[in-house]
Structure formats: structure tokens, C-alpha cells
Amino acid sequence: MDFNFENELAGKIALVTGGTKGAGKAIAxxxxxxxxxxxxxxxxxxxxxxxxxxxxxADLSKPEGTQQVVDQVLHQFGQLDILVNNMGGSETPGGGFAVLSDHDWEATLQTNLLAPVRLDRGFLPGMVERGNGVIIHIASIQATLPLYDATLPYAAAKAGLLNYSKSLSNEVAPKGVRVLTVSPGWIRTENVKFFLERISQSSNVSVEQAQQSVMDALGGIPFGRPAEPEEVAELIGFLVSPRAGYLTGTEYVIDGGTIRTI
Structure with missing residues (x-):
């Protein structure tokens, strides 16, 4: 097969949630x-x-927010060919299970698990009808490497997303729709850069030392640094392209080797 990498998605309509900054912006x-x-x-x-x-x-953590996006996209563009469920995050306090309220759990599950489920439900019927489409779920290595002190609900939600993504793929792959999961490790976004600068200033260490302290907390990154947003975006660009036409139902980990087991 011959592919034109520079124009291989011409004619395709793509939606990237959380696409205004960080990895989402790079993917868009x-x-x-x-x-x-x-x-x-x-x-x-x-x-x-x-x-x-x-x-x-739109606030995708609420059902009306996801419905608004589905309605607006289909009204304005007629269809959706590529859905990248990138939005996610954790705002829960540190301190382990005892400090987490029902609200902490529910808010995290709404953002990281139910928002993708609702968007998939809104756009999948059109993809199935056309016999073509790609859905990417952005999970996290925390699905298998949870940090219980600060992000327990987030890790549990991403683990649920992994399971859901695999199950959904089994259902819709015979109908022509590919469903894939990408699980990044630590990504050097602008927010991360500000975070490292704050650590540097408060602890009176260099930014490099601050970065190393975070990597040590993760158990080390063999590659020696976080991922750049563009590196994650490049993987997504390949997975949604015709070059990856036989790939579905699989998780792709991009973590610089952080997870040490198979």
C-alpha cells in the first residue's frame, strides 16, 4: 500500500477532547x-x-456537556470519523483512601470513565452505519501502576477504561470500527513544567533535581525523562491512520519504560 503521510487524513472529521493544551493540543x-x-x-x-x-x-464531566458536543458536531459536520477521548485528570486530595469522599470518587469517574462512554455512545451509531471509524481512549499507566496516596480514584477509573475499551472493541470491530487504548506515563506538559518550577523553588533544588525526584517517586523512568506531548501525539497520529488499519482492541503503553514488568 502507498500512503501519503502528509495528507493521509484528508476528508476525515476528528474530535479531540481536552484539546486546548498539553498532549491534547499536540494530538489536535x-x-x-x-x-x-x-x-x-x-x-x-x-x-x-x-x-x-x-x-x-463544554463540561464533559456532565451528561449534558457530552450531549451538547455530540449534537453540535453532528449538526455542523454531519459525521465523526475519529474520536480521541483525551480529556482526563485527577483533582483528589492526597492522603490515601480515608480522605476520599463519595464526591471525589464520583467526580473522577465522571471525567475519566463516563465521559468517554457517553461520547462513544453518541458517535458510534454513525460509525457503525458507515462501517468505518476509529476511537482512541487515552488511559494511563496508573491503570496498572496506581499511586494510592494521591490518585486512587483516577487509577481505578483508568483501569475501568482499559476494560471497557477492550470489550467495546470486541463488539464493534466486526462492524468496521477500530477501538484502541493509549496509556502514557509522565508527560512534560506546560503544567508539569510549572509544577517542577514550584518544587525547585520550595525545596531549593534545581529543576533537573526536582524532575528526578518525581521520576524516583514513580519508580524511575529508564529512558531518563518524561515524554514530550508531541511524542504521544505521533503515536496517536499513526494509530488513527490507514497505516494502522488492522490494529484494534490493543493497549499501547508510551512510558519510557516506567512499567518494569511485561
């Missing part, structure tokens, strides 16, 4: 570069406005 830019029409969602407008990306403001 990567799909745009490949020729796709790209829609991004987040609660707040991107700091850097671009006419090339279509922005929808």
Missing part, C-alpha cells in the same frame, strides 16, 4: 497536519486562538 495539531478537520473541546477557550481548529466549549 498532529491530526490537523495530516489533513483532518479537527474539533477540540474543553471547558475554557484555548489560550492561543487558531482558525484551523474548531472549538466547542
Amino acid at each position: 495539531d498532529r491530526l490537523l497536519k495530516a489533513g483532518a478537520t479537527v474539533i477540540i473541546t474543553a471547558r475554557n477557550k484555548p489560550e492561543e486562538q487558531t482558525s484551523h481548529l474548531h472549538f466547542i466549549a
Whole structure:
């Protein structure tokens, strides 16, 4: 097969949730570069406005937010070919299981598990009808390497997302829709850079030493550094492309070797 890497997604409509910053922004830019029409969602407008990306403001942690996105995308663009469920995160306090309330658990599950489920449910019927489509779930290595002190609900939600993604793939692969999971490790986003600077200042160490302390807390990263957002985006760009046409139902870990077991 011959592929035009620079224009291989021409004619495709793609949605990247949480696409205004970090890995989400890098993914949106990567799909745009490949020729796709790209829609991004987040609660707040991107700091850097671009006419090339279509922005929808929505809170996907709420059912009405996901329905708003589904309705607006289908009304404006008619269909969706690529869905990258990238939005996620944890805002729960540290301190282990005892400090976590029902609200902490419910809010985390809504954002990291139920939002992707609802968006899939909204867009899958059209993909199945056309016999074509790709869904990417962005999970985390915490699904198998949980940090119980601070992100227990997040890790549990991502583990659920892994299981759901595999099950969904088994159901819709015979109907022409590919479903894949990408589990990044630590990514050097702008927020991470600010976080390291705060550690550096409060602990009177260099930024490099601060970064090493975080990597040590993760059990070490054999590659010696966090991933760059563009590296994660490049993997996504491949997985949604025709070059990956036989790949489905699989988890792809991009963590620099953080997880030491098979």
C-alpha cells in the first residue's frame, strides 16, 4: 500500500477532547497536519486562538456537556470519523483512601470513565452505519501502576477504561470500527513544567533535581525523562491512520519504560 503521510487524513472529521493544551493540543495539531478537520473541546477557550481548529466549549464531566458536543458536531459536520477521548485528570486530595469522599470518587469517574462512554455512545451509531471509524481512549499507566496516596480514584477509573475499551472493541470491530487504548506515563506538559518550577523553588533544588525526584517517586523512568506531548501525539497520529488499519482492541503503553514488568 502507498500512503501519503502528509495528507493521509484528508476528508476525515476528528474530535479531540481536552484539546486546548498539553498532549491534547499536540494530538489536535498532529491530526490537523495530516489533513483532518479537527474539533477540540474543553471547558475554557484555548489560550492561543487558531482558525484551523474548531472549538466547542463544554463540561464533559456532565451528561449534558457530552450531549451538547455530540449534537453540535453532528449538526455542523454531519459525521465523526475519529474520536480521541483525551480529556482526563485527577483533582483528589492526597492522603490515601480515608480522605476520599463519595464526591471525589464520583467526580473522577465522571471525567475519566463516563465521559468517554457517553461520547462513544453518541458517535458510534454513525460509525457503525458507515462501517468505518476509529476511537482512541487515552488511559494511563496508573491503570496498572496506581499511586494510592494521591490518585486512587483516577487509577481505578483508568483501569475501568482499559476494560471497557477492550470489550467495546470486541463488539464493534466486526462492524468496521477500530477501538484502541493509549496509556502514557509522565508527560512534560506546560503544567508539569510549572509544577517542577514550584518544587525547585520550595525545596531549593534545581529543576533537573526536582524532575528526578518525581521520576524516583514513580519508580524511575529508564529512558531518563518524561515524554514530550508531541511524542504521544505521533503515536496517536499513526494509530488513527490507514497505516494502522488492522490494529484494534490493543493497549499501547508510551512510558519510557516506567512499567518494569511485561
